[in-house]
Amino acid sequence: MEYDIETFALTKNFGDIVAVDNLDVQVKTGTIFGLIGPDGAGKTTTMRMLTSLISPDSGTGKIGGNDIIEMAEKIKLDIGYMPQKFSLYEDLTVLENLIFYADIYQVPKKEREEKIEYLLKFSNLTDHTYKLAGQLSGGMKQKLALSCNLIHTPKYLFLDEPTIGVDPVARRELWKILFELRDEGATIFVSTPYMDEAERCDEVGLMNKGRIVKKNTPQKVVEEFEKHIIEVHSKENYKAKEFCSRLDYIEDVYLLGEELHIVVDDYETKKEEIIKDFKENNIDLISIERVNPSFEDVFVYIVNNEQDRL
Amino acid sequence: MKFNIKRVIAVIRKEFFQIRRDKRTIAIILLMPIMQLFMFGYVASTSVDHISTVVFNNDIGTESRDLLESFTNSQYFDINYSAYSMDEVQMYVDDGYAKAGIIIPPEYSENIKSGETAQVQLIVDGSDPTTAQTILSSAGGVIQSKSVKIVTENYGVIMPQPLDLRSRVWYNPEMSSVNFNVPGLIGVILQTVTLMLTSFSIVREREKGTMEQLIVTPISKMELMVGKIIPYVIIGFVDIILAIGLSVFWFKVPIAGSITLLLFFSIIFLFCALGIGLVISTVSRSQLQAMQLSMFLIMPNILLSGYMFPVEAMPRSIQGISQFLPLTHFIKVLRGIILKGVGFSSLKNEFLILSLFAIAILSFATFKFEKKVD
Numbered sequence: 001m002e003y004d005i006e007t008f009a010l011t012k013n014f015g016d017i018v019a020v021d022n023l024d025v026q027v028k029t030g031t032i033f034g035l036i037g038p039d040g041a042g043k044t045t046t047m048r049m050l051t052s053l054i055s056p057d058s059g060t061g062k063i064g065g066n067d068i069i070e071m072a073e074k075i076k077l078d079i080g081y082m083p084q085k086f087s088l089y090e091d092l093t094v095l096e097n098l099i100f101y102a103d104i105y106q107v108p109k110k111e112r113e114e115k116i117e118y119l120l121k122f123s124n125l126t127d128h129t130y131k132l133a134g135q136l137s138g139g140m141k142q143k144l145a146l147s148c149n150l151i152h153t154p155k156y157l158f159l160d161e162p163t164i165g166v167d168p169v170a171r172r173e174l175w176k177i178l179f180e181l182r183d184e185g186a187t188i189f190v191s192t193p194y195m196d197e198a199e200r201c202d203e204v205g206l207m208n209k210g211r212i213v214k215k216n217t218p219q220k221v222v223e224e225f226e227k228h229i230i231e232v233h234s235k236e237n238y239k240a241k242e243f244c245s246r247l248d249y250i251e252d253v254y255l256l257g258e259e260l261h262i263v264v265d266d267y268e269t270k271k272e273e274i275i276k277d278f279k280e281n282n283i284d285l286i287s288i289e290r291v292n293p294s295f296e297d298v299f300v301y302i303v304n305n306e307q308d309r310l
Numbered sequence: 311m312k313f314n315i316k317r318v319i320a321v322i323r324k325e326f327f328q329i330r331r332d333k334r335t336i337a338i339i340l341l342m343p344i345m346q347l348f349m350f351g352y353v354a355s356t357s358v359d360h361i362s363t364v365v366f367n368n369d370i371g372t373e374s375r376d377l378l379e380s381f382t383n384s385q386y387f388d389i390n391y392s393a394y395s396m397d398e399v400q401m402y403v404d405d406g407y408a409k410a411g412i413i414i415p416p417e418y419s420e421n422i423k424s425g426e427t428a429q430v431q432l433i434v435d436g437s438d439p440t441t442a443q444t445i446l447s448s449a450g451g452v453i454q455s456k457s458v459k460i461v462t463e464n465y466g467v468i469m470p471q472p473l474d475l476r477s478r479v480w481y482n483p484e485m486s487s488v489n490f491n492v493p494g495l496i497g498v499i500l501q502t503v504t505l506m507l508t509s510f511s512i513v514r515e516r517e518k519g520t521m522e523q524l525i526v527t528p529i530s531k532m533e534l535m536v537g538k539i540i541p542y543v544i545i546g547f548v549d550i551i552l553a554i555g556l557s558v559f560w561f562k563v564p565i566a567g568s569i570t571l572l573l574f575f576s577i578i579f580l581f582c583a584l585g586i587g588l589v590i591s592t593v594s595r596s597q598l599q600a601m602q603l604s605m606f607l608i609m610p611n612i613l614l615s616g617y618m619f620p621v622e623a624m625p626r627s628i629q630g631i632s633q634f635l636p637l638t639h640f641i642k643v644l645r646g647i648i649l650k651g652v653g654f655s656s657l658k659n660e661f662l663i664l665s666l667f668a669i670a671i672l673s674f675a676t677f678k679f680e681k682k683v684d
Contacts, residue, residue, distance in 0.1 A: 051526045053683045076528040087523035091331045092324065103320030104527045132331075148523075 004029045004156060004187040005050065009059035012045050012210075019045040021210035022059065027189055027203070032182050034201030034218075035191040038303055042210040043191040044084060047160050050189070051081040063156055077105075080149030081158040086141045088148060090134030094125055097133055097148055105152035119147040122177065139170025146177065157181065159190040163197065175200055195296040206299060208306045218295055225298045227251065228267040230274065232260040233286040240283050249273060252304050256296065263301050312530050321529075321537025325511075329541065338506055343499045343549050347556050350495050351488060358444040364391040364408035366399045371419020377430065380456050381412065386448035399433065409435045410445045422460060481566070481649045492563045493644040494617040496553045500576065501583050501637050502608055504546045508587025509600040511538050512679065517597055525681045535676045539584050546580040547573075557648075566651030575643045575657070578664045582636035585671030592678045611637045636667045 005027035012020040020042040027033040035043045048054045050061055052072035061068040063075050088097045098119065102112050120126045123143035128136060133144060142162055149157065159178075163171045175197065178188055182202075190201065198204050198218060205212040206221070214221055234240040240260055244253040249270055252263035264270040267290045278285045329335050363381070367374055381387040391408055393399045402408040411433030421428035432449050436442040462468055482489045515521040524534070550573065557563045565572070586607065594600035612618060614628060615637040621629055632638045639660045646652040646660075654661070 048683065052681075053522060053525055055682065073528060073530075076526060079526065081523075081526040083519065083522045085519045085522075087519045087521075089324065089328065089520055090518075091328050096324075096327055100320055100324050101527070103323075104317055104524075104529050106314070106316060145523075 002029045003027060003062075005033070005061070005063050005189055007046075007050070007059065007061035010046070010049060010056050010061055011058045012042075012049060012054065013057050018210050020049065020056075023210065023212060025205055025212055025215065027187060029187055030182060030185050031202035032178060032188040032190060032200070034198045034204040035189065035207055036193075036195075036198045036204050036299060037191075037207030039193075041207040043207055044160055045210075046207075047081070047158050047189070047191065051079060051158055052076070053081075077152070078155045079158060080146075080152075080154035080156070082142075082145050082149055082160060082162055084160040084164065086133075086145060088133050088141075088145055091132060093130050093132055094120070094136070094144055095129045097144065098151060101148040101151045107152055115151060115153075119150060123147045124173070139166040139174075142166055142174060143170070143177075146174065150181070155186060157186055157188045157190075159188065161191055161193060163192065163194065171197075195294070195299060198299070199295050206302055208303050213302055213306055214298075222293055222295055222298055225293045225301070227263045227265060227293070227301065228270075229291050229293045229297050230262040230264060230267060230271065230288060231291045232262060232274070232288050233258075234260060234278075235284040235286065240278070240285075243277075243281060243283055244274075247277065252301050254300055254304070256300075261291075261297060261300075263297070313532050313536075314530075317529055317533045318537045318540070321534060322540050325538065325541040329545075335507065338503060339545050339549065340552075342503050342506075343553050344556065346499045346502065347492070347495060347553060347561075350498070351492055351561055358441050359386050360388045361386055361410055361441065361445055362390045362408045363387045363410045363412060364393050364399055364402040365389050366393040366396065366411065366413045368416040369414045369418040370416075371422075373419040373422045373428075374414045377414070377418075377456060378412070380452050381449075384448060384452050386444065386452075387412075403433060403435055406435075409438075409441055410449070422464075425464065488561050489563050489649065490645075492557045492561050493648040494615075494641045496550070496557065497579070497615070497637050497640045497644050498612055498617050499553050500546060500550060500579065500640075501611055503549055504542055504580060504583040505587045505590070505604045505608065506601075507545065508538070508542050508584050509590040509594070509604045510597055511542070512588065512591035513594045513597055513600045516595075516683075522683055525683065531676055531679055531681060535588065535672070535679065538588065539581075539672070542584050542587075543577070543580055546584070547577065550576045550580075563648065565648050567647035567653065571654060571657075572644070572647045575640065575647070575661070575664070578661070578668055579636060579640040579643075581668035582640075582664060582671060585668060585675055586636075588675035589671060589678060592675055611635055614638070616641050636664055639663050 003026040005025075007023050007025050010020055010023040011018070023042075023046060035046065037043050045054070049056045050063065050068060052068055052075070055069070064078060066075050068075060089100070092100065095116070098116050102116065107115060120129060123146065125140060125144060125147065128140065133141065136144060146159075146162065163174055166174065178190070182188055192198060201218060203216065204218050204221060206214040216224065232240065237255060237258070237260055241253055241255060244250050244260070244262055250262055250264060254261055262274065271288060271290075274288060275285065329339075365378060367378070378389060382389055387410065389412075391402050393402060393411075396413070399411045399413065403411055413431040413433065415429055415431075418428050418430070430453070432445075434442050434445050479485055512521075515524065554565070554569070554572070558565060587604070590600050590603045590607075594603060610631070614621075614624070614632040615635050616632065617637070621632050621638060624632065643657055643660050643664075646657055
């Protein structure tokens with residue numbers, strides 16, 4: 001299998017803080033790779049190094065076989081990068097922004113008109129062509145940002161939390177666009193804090209404290225999870241959570257919506273103990289059952305566990 | 311380094327779109343030169359006349375009234391107050407009603423008639439040296455010519471003068487301070503406006519985050535810098551025309567030399583001023599910082615460039631500093647062309663210095679600019 005995006009012991013420190021720590025990651029050609037991790041995990045820093053917005057302290061990476069340090073300017077012809085914060089000109093219209101980037105990327109005049117028309121349609125912005133970018137809604141802004149990054153048909157696309165502050169409908173649309181792009185052969189490197197989005201990626205890397213702690217397809221990540229998840233309903237969620245966190249045989253406990261999720265090594269043996277302990281301590285218990293671990297369960301467990309270990 | 315003119319044009323167009331929609335920038339471009347020209351043109355006038363004067367006349371003869379008339383006729387003195395004691399004179403000067411006091415002793419008329427030396431006392435408020443200087447020299451002039459007249463009238467002879475100084479004032483014969491100030495002011499305005507505008511140009515993109523998107527594109531440093539400079543060269547040029555137009559048609563400052571040469575030098579100076587602005591913009595972390603840095607630079611430029619005080623009168627070390635300010639040389643050029651009407655051959659040194667400065671500062675700005683976010 002060929003890798004389009006690779007890093008080799010990529011490292012970046014900010015003062016005493018290690019933002020990215022000897023990172024080695026590979027992304028296969030024509031796939032969507034999701035970088036998942038809590039705030040401060042180093043996702044943005046990784047992306048900024050790959051797009052040569054900042055220089056790594058040590059290590060390097062390759063995009064399409066070109067070194068990200070030595071060949072930075074050559075790589076820029078083939079990449080698109082959408083920063084977390086809206087980075088287009090708010091005082092330019094939608095069309096002016098698109099034309100500006102078409103000029104910068106030197107998209108030939110013939111292709112340009114077609115491409116702009118296509119992108120406007122594709123991102124549902126045709127009706128807003130002459131609106132100032134600053135007047136667009138959050139979702140429209142993101143779609144415009146993506147469009148500007150697609151004007152030169154990049155082979156490698158980097159998206160830093162592209163759906164933050166975007167409504168669910170627009171999120172769906174954005175992902176539809178990403179799937180289309182992948183199917184056309186683009187390699188997409190996306191970071192997201194949303195678990196449902198993580199599950200849409202071809203492969204995910206769970207990032208924590210500057211390192212990728214797990215990397216696989218979302219299905220495999222869940223399948224390989226060896227722990228059991230017990231879902232507990234209680235009227236006293238917070239009290240129950242507090243109580244569980246003091247029990248030795250419970251590896252992890254957290255609230256997922258209205259339910260309490262408890263991580264144990266074996267459901268059958270631990271279930272009885274939980275019921276017994278709840279009763280003895282007068283903690284309300286409505287139901288207790290085993291559930292299949294979701295992607296989110298695995299993510300939360302890994303992140304929490306890492307934090308305990310470090 | 312690769313350089314593609316189409317990318318540069320894209321940046322220029324983008325800058326103009328943005329300027330067109332930014333009222334604050336348009337105000338700086340159009341109103342600031344007009345405001346500064348009017349403010350400095352009128353307020354910073356150093357010609358002093360019609361000085362408010364208090365008179366304490368102890369004499370009752372016609373000779374003293376004659377003398378006072380000579381003072382009034384000179385246009386330099388306005389006798390606004392009459393005092394009846396020294397204390398009163400002091401009060402008028404202390405309270406700022408009068409800048410000068412003329413005291414005539416009781417025996418004045420007697421002395422003139424009898425051919426003795428008559429004394430007149432002049433009190434000068436010396437707190438403002440410029441005004442004091444004018445009072446002293448113009449009073450001296452009044453007394454001098456009055457003395458000659460008295461001798462002529464009393465003795466019927468024309469007093470022979472062993473020395474006769476014939477002065478001719480060149481370039482600005484009326485010694486109008488507007489004629490002197492306005493050319494220098496054009497330089498100051500150009501410096502201020504371009505510095506303010508360009509000092510924001512890069513740092514605003516950094517602050518707003520638009521730089522992040524621009525950096526990941528294949529645009530080169532050179533392309534970006536040139537694209538950023540050219541719009542402001544055009545704007546600066548508009549401001550020069552505006553400032554020169556106002557000077558000629560409003561302030562009636564005649565331009566003795568070639569306007570083409572003036573515009574040519576203005577463009578070279580523009581590149582210097584823009585370069586300074588770009589350096590500020592690349593080293594600043596925020597627009598606020600850029601603003602503070604520009605303010606920090608504008609002050610010494612006004613004070614040390616020879617616009618307000620002659621460079622020759624400054625201490626040696628300060629003179630050295632002022633030689634590093636392109637404005638110092640540009641003001642020399644402006645005064646040379648507008649007031650003296652000199653040609654290129656007299657300005658070769660300034661041409662060399664300004665060109666070198668422009669090249670150096672623009673290269674430095676490009677060198678300092680990094681296609682990185684930190």
